[in-house]
Amino acid sequence: MIREPLIFEISAKGKRAFGLPKLDVPEDEALIKDFPLRDEIRGFPEVSEIEVVRHFTRLSQTNYCIDTTFYPLGSCTMKYNPKVNEKVAALESFLLSHPYAPEELVQGNLEILKTMEDFLVEITGMDAFTLQPSAGAQGELVGMMIIRACLEQRGNPRQIVLIPDSAHGTNPSSAHTCGYRVEEIKSNEKGTIDLTSLDRAMTEKVAALMITNPNTLGVFESDILKIAEIVHARGGLLYMDGANLNALVGRFRPGDMGIDVIHLNLHKTFSTPHGGGGPGAGPVGVKKELSAHLPIPVVVKSETGYALNLDLPRTIGRVRSFYGNFLVIVKALAYILSLGPEGLKEIAEISVLNSNYIRKSLEGIYHLKYDAPTLHECVFSDKYQKEHGVQNIDIAKRLIDFGLHPPTMSFPLVVHGALMIEPTETESKRDLDIFIGAMKKIAQEAAETPAVVKTAPHASYVRRLDETSAARNPILRWEGEI
Amino acid sequence: MSYISLSDKEKKEMMAALGIGSLDELFSCLPAGVQLKRGLEIPPALTEPELIARFEKVGRKNTASGLLSFLGAGAYRHVIPYVVDYLSSRGEFVSPYTPYQPEVSQGTLQVIFEYQTLICQLTGMDISNASLYDGASAAAEAVLMAYRVRGKPKVLVARSLHPQYREVIRTYIKNLGIQAEEVAFTESGEVDLKDLTRKIDAETSAVICQSPNFMGVIEDLDEIGALVHERQALFVVAIAEPASLGLLKPPGACGADIVTGEGQSFGLPLSFGGPYLGFMACRKDFLRQFPGRIAGQTRDIDGKKGFVLTLSTREQHIRREKATSNICTNQAWCALRATIFLETLGPTGLRELAYQNVQKANYALARLSGLKGVRKKFSGPIFNEFVCEFDAGWERVDEHLRSKGILGGLSLGSLYPELKDCVLFCVTEVHTREDIDRLASSVAEVLP
Numbered sequence: 043m044i045r046e047p048l049i050f051e052i053s054a055k056g057k058r059a060f061g062l063p064k065l066d067v068p069e070d071e072a073l074i075k076d077f078p079l080r081d082e083i084r085g086f087p088e089v090s091e092i093e094v095v096r097h098f099t100r101l102s103q104t105n106y107c108i109d110t111t112f113y114p115l116g117s118c119t120m121k122y123n124p125k126v127n128e129k130v131a132a133l134e135s136f137l138l139s140h141p142y143a144p145e146e147l148v149q150g151n152l153e154i155l156k157t158m159e160d161f162l163v164e165i166t167g168m169d170a171f172t173l174q175p176s177a178g179a180q181g182e183l184v185g186m187m188i189i190r191a192c193l194e195q196r197g198n199p200r201q202i203v204l205i206p207d208s209a210h211g212t213n214p215s216s217a218h219t220c221g222y223r224v225e226e227i228k229s230n231e232k233g234t235i236d237l238t239s240l241d242r243a244m245t246e247k248v249a250a251l252m253i254t255n256p257n258t259l260g261v262f263e264s265d266i267l268k269i270a271e272i273v274h275a276r277g278g279l280l281y282m283d284g285a286n287l288n289a290l291v292g293r294f295r296p297g298d299m300g301i302d303v304i305h306l307n308l309h310k311t312f313s314t315p316h317g318g319g320g321p322g323a324g325p326v327g328v329k330k331e332l333s334a335h336l337p338i339p340v341v342v343k344s345e346t347g348y349a350l351n352l353d354l355p356r357t358i359g360r361v362r363s364f365y366g367n368f369l370v371i372v373k374a375l376a377y378i379l380s381l382g383p384e385g386l387k388e389i390a391e392i393s394v395l396n397s398n399y400i401r402k403s404l405e406g407i408y409h410l411k412y413d414a415p416t417l418h419e420c421v422f423s424d425k426y427q428k429e430h431g432v433q434n435i436d437i438a439k440r441l442i443d444f445g446l447h448p449p450t451m452s453f454p455l456v457v458h459g460a461l462m463i464e465p466t467e468t469e470s471k472r473d474l475d476i477f478i479g480a481m482k483k484i485a486q487e488a489a490e491t492p493a494v495v496k497t498a499p500h501a502s503y504v505r506r507l508d509e510t511s512a513a514r515n516p517i518l519r520w521e522g523e524i
Numbered sequence: 525m526s527y528i529s530l531s532d533k534e535k536k537e538m539m540a541a542l543g544i545g546s547l548d549e550l551f552s553c554l555p556a557g558v559q560l561k562r563g564l565e566i567p568p569a570l571t572e573p574e575l576i577a578r579f580e581k582v583g584r585k586n587t588a589s590g591l592l593s594f595l596g597a598g599a600y601r602h603v604i605p606y607v608v609d610y611l612s613s614r615g616e617f618v619s620p621y622t623p624y625q626p627e628v629s630q631g632t633l634q635v636i637f638e639y640q641t642l643i644c645q646l647t648g649m650d651i652s653n654a655s656l657y658d659g660a661s662a663a664a665e666a667v668l669m670a671y672r673v674r675g676k677p678k679v680l681v682a683r684s685l686h687p688q689y690r691e692v693i694r695t696y697i698k699n700l701g702i703q704a705e706e707v708a709f710t711e712s713g714e715v716d717l718k719d720l721t722r723k724i725d726a727e728t729s730a731v732i733c734q735s736p737n738f739m740g741v742i743e744d745l746d747e748i749g750a751l752v753h754e755r756q757a758l759f760v761v762a763i764a765e766p767a768s769l770g771l772l773k774p775p776g777a778c779g780a781d782i783v784t785g786e787g788q789s790f791g792l793p794l795s796f797g798g799p800y801l802g803f804m805a806c807r808k809d810f811l812r813q814f815p816g817r818i819a820g821q822t823r824d825i826d827g828k829k830g831f832v833l834t835l836s837t838r839e840q841h842i843r844r845e846k847a848t849s850n851i852c853t854n855q856a857w858c859a860l861r862a863t864i865f866l867e868t869l870g871p872t873g874l875r876e877l878a879y880q881n882v883q884k885a886n887y888a889l890a891r892l893s894g895l896k897g898v899r900k901k902f903s904g905p906i907f908n909e910f911v912c913e914f915d916a917g918w919e920r921v922d923e924h925l926r927s928k929g930i931l932g933g934l935s936l937g938s939l940y941p942e943l944k945d946c947v948l949f950c951v952t953e954v955h956t957r958e959d960i961d962r963l964a965s966s967v968a969e970v971l972p
Contacts (some may be wrong), residue, residue, distance in 0.1 A: 045829055049638055049867050059868045060605045065880050066957040067887035074882060077905060078773040083645050086871040094607055094868050101635060102616035106628035109615030118621050122527050126572050135583030140595045141797030142934050143588035150585030151796045164565050176657035179852040190699060215840035215850035221699035224845040262553045292564050293551055299558050317857025318632035319622035321799030359695035363598060363660035363688045364797025380525040382569030391547045392528050398550060399538045415553040448625050470529035502627045504830040512822035512834040518651050519641040
């Protein structure tokens with residue numbers, strides 16, 4: 043395929059793709075006389091409308107996406123994004139709502155926020171939610187700030203946060219951004235938290251344990267009640283990264299099992315589209331004791347209607363402008379309403395069925411480091427293929443030639459050469475079988491014709507890209523022909 | 525509605541392959557004691573027509589959406605060329621993940637690369653990241669970044685910086701031993717240089733101010749920047765209304781070290797405050813301390829040009845607690861809309877848009893401040909927002925405007941106690957002369 047040029051490369055002076063209505067107020071040229079004015083914007087593109095349309099249409103065609111391709115990216119929950127949710131989120135009554143409009147004139151928006159909070163409370167068993175955080179990582183940060191505020195209220199914020207070695211990288215980073223030192227807890231031979239190590243590490247200096255359940259291996263932390271007991275007995279709090287809630291909806295409520303703070307990813311479990319990397323939403327749920335520290339504003343319902351409460355004396359403060367990624371929340375609410383209680387429970391059941399079907403079909407062909415039962419995802423490694431010099435990256439890139447998106451690679455860190463597969467509940471058996479077939483074929487190629495795998499992809503828009511030189515000699519913007 | 529793709533027969537085949545008789549067996553790894561014994565108390569499933577009807581109904585409770593509005597204050601209504609909606613709603617842009625596999629994500633990556641270039645061109649800076657959440661959290665990230673670079677415990681924050689940005693900065697720095705102090709504004713509405721001189725010292729990591737500022741006044745960034753650099757602090761400029769960059773001298777040409785802001789004006793609807801688009805650009809010397817994803821250009825094994833996410837050794841998935849920020853994904857789809865918006869408008873379109881904002885806002889200011897009992901509050905030059913003081917108070921005027929289907933400006937008393945009876949108005953290219961005249965004559969009707 044011919045490379046689509048950068049828009050700057052096809053720009054030509056004087057071309058236009060848009061016109062504004064003529065200025066209809068009396069013009070006063072002197073107004074800008076004393077302004078610090080800019081010179082011409084050097085290099086800014088000038089193109090016609092058809093050039094814009096072709097440029098972005100062609101670029102879009104180089105992406106693999108859910109709408110075209112099986113996309114088993116582990117820990118990302120790449121499920122189908124229902125189109126009707128886009129339609130309801132594009133209603134003018136939402137798009138034209140100004141965030142500073144008086145509360146009594148945006149009652150519909152406030153009702154949506156409150157309804158969503160109530161649903162998330164019911165789904166998770168927590169006592170209160172904030173919908174403010176813009177993404178999972180911001181949810182973690184907000185959650186840790188709430189924990190810190192709660193412990194300060196109790197008298198001592200403490201210094202350390204415990205995090206299992208299988209956790210997402212955002213966990214330690216969020217804890218650190220909240221002023222905590224991070225200590226790692228080693229996984230046991232089942233891939234779960236080792237109670238003895240936890241018992242030893244859980245001192246009076248520890249503010250919280252951050253767990254992911256099911257963890258990034260797809261394994262349920264079945265000692266959850268004992269874990270909560272140990273953490274709480276020493277005055278700590280238990281944080282749950284809810285990135286993998288898809289496996290548990292309708293079957294397990296973290297709030298019933300000793301979790302004090304949780305963040306969810308609406309763009310994972312609740313199907314709002316990922317948009318190529320955002321916008322998402324990372325609501326945070328807390329138990330009663332911590333609700334006084336939620337970020338402002340908080341939506342409240344009274345007899346006269348909905349209102350925004352800014353007066354929360356022990357709040358951690360504001361964490362972003364306005365009220366979170368509102369349209370993302372609208373889409374997630376639409377998803378919950380269209381599934382209902384049975385549909386929500388079915389998410390967990392079928393995502394776990396699909397994942398186990400893949401696991402069963404590939405076991406023995408790809409190495410499985412941990413043999414504990416898994417839920418919504420499974421993590422294989424390249425151990426067998428490495429004997430032929432083929433690594434996980436080669437397998438991933440070869441999948442592209444089969445028209446499939448690769449799984450998550452090299453994560454979690456506890457599995458060397460990891461291939462983390464999460465099919466989600468929306469895939470058909472046919473698509474699962476195509477993926478399984480491709481994985482088997484690649485294993486065979488790795489043994490028989492490893493060069494084919496190691497030089498993959500062969501059929502993509504670009505072939506394997508040199509990431510090392512990209513980092514060594516960074517070119518981060520167009521600056522004329524380089 | 526169900527989005528499952530398995531037939532009952534297929535389900536049974538898969539269960540047989542797994543050797544299980546019921547789906548419950550898949551969850552036997554959950555101890556019985558922790559499993560939920562009842563159904564969720566969520567309303568029964570809706571079909572598509574029911575769902576649409578339900579949201580249309582709740583949407584009708586947003587009576588503000590149909591009014592003629594002069595609200596701005598960090599969220600602006602601008603034209604959005606139809607191609608922005610058309611192109612950005614393609615499934616290939618809406619439904620992929622972060623471009624971790626560059627060979628099948630060149631569309632997303634090249635868009636980010638173009639976006640980074642446009643942000644650099646507009647702000648006059650060397651490098652841009654792939655975007656952050658919104659203007660407020662981006663301002664907080666900029667302050668944290670300045671602190672990493674300089675390591676001094678104090679930051680000075682202009683009081684004319686958006687109140688929500690100031691609040692978010694306070695939330696972010698609270699647990700990190702950084703102190704924020706406010707710098708006053710003068711009667712012209714500009715940063716008080718005397719106050720700044722008094723407060724800036726050897727312990728100051730950064731000074732952050734906004735232009736046009738929250739009162740709509742365009743700052744003299746050259747002057748502030750010179751003062752900040754005299755004391756070896758970093759100069760951080762926040763731009764809440766980036767449409768102004770179509771006309772105004774870019775912060776990079778005024779000595780800014782970090783430029784951050786809210787990109788909502790570029791093709792994103794008001795949407796009750798989100799999703800929006802935080803942008804950030806800086807001088808290349810600070811690359812290693814820069815937060816967020818960055819796309820870079822490289823070549824494939826055949827020598828063909830391509831793009832990848834790069835410099836990830838700054839990031840959480842590699843560096844964990846030592847990362848420059850905990851941020852993971854950006855607002856890629858919002859950045860896509862901004863990219864299409866800017867490339868469609870081009871330099872001429874963007875300049876014209878900015879110019880019309882200045883003309884129309886000043887026309888509105890002249891109309892309002894020409895009324896008896898209404899005064900222009902600040903003397904500094906304005907872009908598309910301005911503050912008027914109402915001698916007899918705002919409440920009655922506001923009530924009257926609403927009865928006529930108009931949302932006047934934002935009353936500033938609760939945000940700035942010193943600005944009681946002051947109102948912030950925003951006028952952009954979407955307002956016609958008739959709209960502005962209607963505002964002015966409606967205000968006149970209730971004045972004594």
